[in-house]
Amino acid sequence: MNRRKLPIQLLPLAFLALLFGGCERLGNGIVQEIEFPTHTPQLAVTLISRPMNDTLVARAQSSAGILDTTGSQHLKNALFTLTHEGGASYTWGGQTDWLNGIGHVLPSAQLASGLWTLECEEENFETATATQMVPPQIDSVGDYLYAITVELNSLNIDEYSDGDITKYFVERNWTLELSLPDRFDERDFFILKAQHVNDAEEEVNDAQEDEFWSNNTWISPEIEDDTRMNYNGLARGWMIEDISDENSLNSLRFEVNQFATGDDLEALLVAPAKLELAALSPELSEYYRTLELIDNPSGGSLFTEPLLAYSNMSSGFGCFGLYTSCLLELPNE
């Protein structure tokens, strides 16, 4: 019987054809575009402020579906009401209080200590409310006080030529020991940041670069992996929190470096290094923490567990947060 042989010699050719077919299929590699249900816009309210005599700026935005090309929109007709537990209240908003590029502005508001309730109304949205207890005023005196000792470790002056101009580079290094209030029955949250910080990753033009070197200050904690503090890129400073019941924030040690350059040595020698110290409400602190994790995912977007930004609004997104603050000026000599 004549048995037909399988054409094995043709198999490699068939394999090559299959391989090319596969490569073509992999060309764009797209399996499908994922469809989303229609997004129902929600209110996103932001009011972050000091309670002192200051301008209050509130913003209401509509959320947008992730694939919507329009994105999150300003809601210029939104009305805001801020009511104190004692009965005093402020109301502002609508087109009249809208200031382009800023938001809904209420000038010269003074928020008394105690509990405040924010209400945001906008047509077609559920009214959003949130409450905030005014944090105590952080200061070097008073009930909620910090203590600071600063030691200037080094002052280096270098001279260099920039064309015909003689320029100076001044570098100072301080050791700073800071004790912050830590109440027994309350959580305490702070931010410590340099007043002038330029992000090295920021796109800078020449003028900005000059400014960067003209006076720049960095803060770094002396203890690595100190569980009481984390760097927050959005606040551009160190977020500090109490981790036990009492006195957990005593003697926090930092190293501060200031770099200043210019042709006026005398001016450089008196150029101050200023630090901002803010006491945050727990809600505002949590808002900063979660936004930082979302904005700067530790393992990249593919490998970081998704996170919903904290919100203290009754519906939708955003935050009503209050803080108090003070300025720390480091000695030049």
Place this chain on the structure above:
Amino acid sequence: MHRSFLICALGLLQWSTITEASGQVANEGHQVSGYVLDAASGEALIGATVWCASINAGVSSNTFGYYSLQLPNGKQQMTISFIGFQSQSFELDLEEDLKMDVELASGVAIQEAIVTGESFDRIEDQVQMSKMEIPMDQVRRLPAIGGEVDLLKSLQLMPGVQSGGEGTSGLYVRGGSPDQNLIVLDGVPLYSVSHLFGFFSVFNADAVKQMSITKGGFPARYGGRLSSVLEVNMKDGNMREYHGTANVSILASKFTVEGPIVKDKASFMLSGRRTYLDLLLKPVINSINSNDPSVETDPRYFFYDLNGKVNWKIGAKDRVFLSIFNGKDDFGLAATETEGISTSTFDFGLDWKNQVLAARWSHEWNSKLFSNLTLTQSEYNFNTGIQFDETENSADATTARFASLYRSGIVDYAARMDFSNAISNKHYLRYGGNITLRQFNPGATTLQLQEDDLPGIDTTFGSSQLESVERFLYLEDEVQISDRIKANIGLHATALEVNGTYFPSLQPRAAINWKLNDGSAIKFSYAQMQQFVHLLTNEGLSLPTDLWVPATDEVTPQLSTQYAAGWAKTFGEIEVSIEGYYKAMDGLISYREGASFNNTFNSRWEDQVTQGQGDAYGFEWLFQKKVGRTTGWVGYTLSWANRQFDEINSGDWFPYTYDRRHDASVVLMHRFSDRIDFSATWVYGTGRALTLPESTFQTFLPSSFTSASTDFNGLSVDVPSEKNAYRTSPYHRADVSLTFTKEKAAFSRSLIFSVYNVYNNLNPFFSLVEENNDGSRSIREYGIFPIIPSIAWRAEF
């Protein structure tokens, strides 16, 4: 804690004494015992059936091929059988205890009657449920990606066992995670079983004699993991002749040699495998870089593994086995750039390595009592580093260096003693104990900074080493309660000691087989399990960065309780089983929202995780034909798997990433002739659950805390969906393989053609949010494996 162990030990002894006594009372016959061996190689056959038709009773040979059966005086009809081998039937005239080794010849010729499994070995007769086995001969014939046969991928074709994603070898068993699988190679637990970021497993199919997976109804001898026990046994080595195989595929080459050291006394087996992607790609990359002679690049990726075993029969009653496994993946890129007098070098590396050492001594105390002592070491290490050096070859030579090295790992030292005691044909007792010293290195980073005129930095920081001691005792009795009811009742008592904290646990186990009138059987099982190790892993991919960590006073052990019920029957040559299960889990860990493996590099891992609970339930159908010219199976699973963590998804329950409603597989193997083999598989699975960004909003943060509150920075914030609210596209794929074999006088050679994903369906591997040219955004799924043909060559001598 020590007291509870003592009580358990005393209880165990008492039980043993009582059952021994009852066995003696019942003993009115003689014991027949010995080994069941492969006639060609002298290797022990695991799970062979020794059946006595006269009394309608039988046993299976154990991991060492040993069996022991009590028979009445007089003439008895015996049958010894094993799948793929020719059975032996003979008559015994028993007058005294008999030691009898039986050798079975391989049933390689299709025309011959290959054993279909005698009654004792049929699925409906086994007390053990939820256990599956694929004969290695069938595993080697399955289609394989790149021609590289993979044990774990073949297991993924069984119901209740799922793959993690396209091409990956991770096992997700009954809604459990990969760390919940106890994977043991010759009795030694392995911590990482993946090569090439999970695309291949560390098991070299040519070195493996037998494997089985148990998904539930765990006997008391097993412990330490929640979801499955995968036992892999290496070949012992041929006691009589030298044999070998060589394989060349497009990805790797491998060899196996085995043979006698002293004929019928001692043997060895040695097997190795290495990939050569690096060697193939190097010339291509060099030619790409050839237009810039100042830069030299040296990319590398390879993996290898080496299996070795020595098997020595010391006497009639003693055997010693020494096993070694060593496997490593090495991935990296080095570059050197020369510019004038300056030379800078850059080196990035990522490697992970497994090593297993085992020494086993099995001893036959008498015809009823068999023991095995195992001493083991299992080690897994992961290293990644980056180094940058800059050197100036001038009179005032300067050198700068930055180097960072991250290391993590785990090492086990264990001693285990197991006893098998065939008290009578109605009681088969197993008992034993284990102690494991485990050292965890959850991650340390070494940093080196050096600049000529500045003081250098050389420091190490990160999590410190942790040690734990895990002990367990177990006792189980396989008991024939009546003619129709058999059971396996047991207790697993275990405790972990870590950092001065004790975690004791008593885990009852029970399995019952109730034979029905029509020959089928209903089975029930109940098992409590506890797991003292956790794997910090990203749910999407199996990465070498996955970190093994112990239960501590902050992170408690994992617990599970599993109930299963099933029905089984053999119709001719086809085994049919249907099982339903419910598994409740507690103490599961997951990264907190916003955390990733990267956080564990530089902060306490305990702070990055949160604990919660889970459940899994479903039904599994399996129709399997293990013998004959055409073999294969059809499997289908309908299942649900959910998780709940107080700190994830607002505390609400959510579907587990690998919650897969439907999972189906069809496997077909056909031997056309001695020369031509064909195999094909088709798989279908519901899409993987995933979390996607669903909406976005704009918020504003003050740029300064001390100046006027009108200066803000805007920020767009993406809002994720509820956890795992979306699904990828369903997964489906078909593979085929055709093998042509030619027998020569001295050896046979085979050419294996296989096609992965034969109908070229691109399956989802990952998804990305992308911005389109018009500014709009899309979320797209991407696939990575289209149709992939491959050729492999194999020689056997």
